Amino acid sequence: MRRSLLLSLALGVGIGIVGLAIPLCEYQSPLTDLSALVISFAYQYHNDPYGLEDYDVSEGLFGTDYVRLYDTPTFGFDVSVRTEMLISTVDVSTFGNVADGNYKRYFASEGDSFAYAGARVRSSSSFEAVSLSFDVGLGYGRFTDVTPLAKAVRIDQFLVQRGSLSDHLHAVDQQIIAREIGSAESYDSVADLLAVVLEIISGSGLVKIGGLDALDISEITRFIQEKGFSRYCGWDVKFGLGYALLDPSGQNSDLLITGALNYAFTTTPEAQFLVQGSFSGPTDLLETNRADLKIAYDLLIADFLNLTAAYGFSRETWASEPTDIHRVTLDLTLAPVDTASVVLGVTLEHRPYYLEWNIDVQLSIQMDLL
Numbered sequence: 001m002r003r004s005l006l007l008s009l010a011l012g013v014g015i016g017i018v019g020l021a022i023p024l025c026e027y028q029s030p031l032t033d034l035s036a037l038v039i040s041f042a043y044q045y046h047n048d049p050y051g052l053e054d055y056d057v058s059e060g061l062f063g064t065d066y067v068r069l070y071d072t073p074t075f076g077f078d079v080s081v082r083t084e085m086l087i088s089t090v091d092v093s094t095f096g097n098v099a100d101g102n103y104k105r106y107f108a109s110e111g112d113s114f115a116y117a118g119a120r121v122r123s124s125s126s127f128e129a130v131s132l133s134f135d136v137g138l139g140y141g142r143f144t145d146v147t148p149l150a151k152a153v154r155i156d157q158f159l160v161q162r163g164s165l166s167d168h169l170h171a172v173d174q175q176i177i178a179r180e181i182g183s184a185e186s187y188d189s190v191a192d193l194l195a196v197v198l199e200i201i202s203g204s205g206l207v208k209i210g211g212l213d214a215l216d217i218s219e220i221t222r223f224i225q226e227k228g229f230s231r232y233c234g235w236d237v238k239f240g241l242g243y244a245l246l247d248p249s250g251q252n253s254d255l256l257i258t259g260a261l262n263y264a265f266t267t268t269p270e271a272q273f274l275v276q277g278s279f280s281g282p283t284d285l286l287e288t289n290r291a292d293l294k295i296a297y298d299l300l301i302a303d304f305l306n307l308t309a310a311y312g313f314s315r316e317t318w319a320s321e322p323t324d325i326h327r328v329t330l331d332l333t334l335a336p337v338d339t340a341s342v343v344l345g346v347t348l349e350h351r352p353y354y355l356e357w358n359i360d361v362q363l364s365i366q367m368d369l370l
Helices: 002-014 147-162 171-182 190-202 214-225
Strands: 032-046 057-071 075-088 094-106 113-124 131-145 232-246 255-265 271-282 289-302 305-318 321-337 340-350 358-368
Touching: 032 131, 057 131, 113 232, 131 255, 147 171, 147 190, 147 214, 171 190, 190 214, 232 271
Parallel strands: none
Antiparallel strands: 032 057, 032 358, 057 075, 075 094, 094 113, 113 131, 131 232, 232 255, 255 271, 271 289, 289 305, 305 321, 321 340, 340 358
């Protein structure tokens, strides 16, 4: 009965796309709840063979990165916390912490216009004091979690590649599977959800003679339960006014003009493209301001191998004098198990007064706790 109802709903929105794959970003989820917590550590030791202590290296880099994105038809919020500590026994130790939080309320259910309120905290070993600011404003746009459809497409691709299906599942069947995966919490167990997904696949008429084997069922279960895999689409822009309650330079608090742009896009389950940009500054915005931009591309090469490329740009302007920082990162992640990974990272960074780009190569271990 439940499958028949979902089929009727899907057919209602599926007219005109018969025989065509559903673009991932057209999937609409009633609830978007994405979270990730990553801990990373790297250590480097070098003893100068000529006995010059100034050339000895003994330092470790510890970092955490937490992100939470929650969105419903009427309200949403996002939280991000990033910390980085460079601990050295022979040189200066440094640290940097950034925490952001925003709450938004949509003017209409399932609408895109919203009002928001947010807070931002920054601390650094180079600051004279902690930076604390608040802002309120208006925005437009929203994000949606398309992970369920991405998982449904991956299941379809796997079964076709193995020859377990004679052709790709109909777009309607893929969307039905996605909606079942998206409502996994309504099932008493994964086995119940798996049984419904298998029923949809078997009812497609595309299953090979003899049905799905144990490996097929095992892989379908793995796709359904896979942690650390998420895909989302959407965009939003925000403009508002803020107040710097605490200034890192120790100067008096001031009124701030703030803005932000976020964009996420994906065409296949293997890829994710992200853009994040923000700016803030006092009323003399042209003389004093801060702007940040990050562009990232994530590619799932294989189930255990992932490639991430990112470019970051940061500009701080004081007394009309800009200070630019460029950073390019390339990370190759090998994940033999779902909750742990080994990362080979290459970072190129250029700061003012650098004569050339700084190149850093690191091998680190990460653990996903959420």
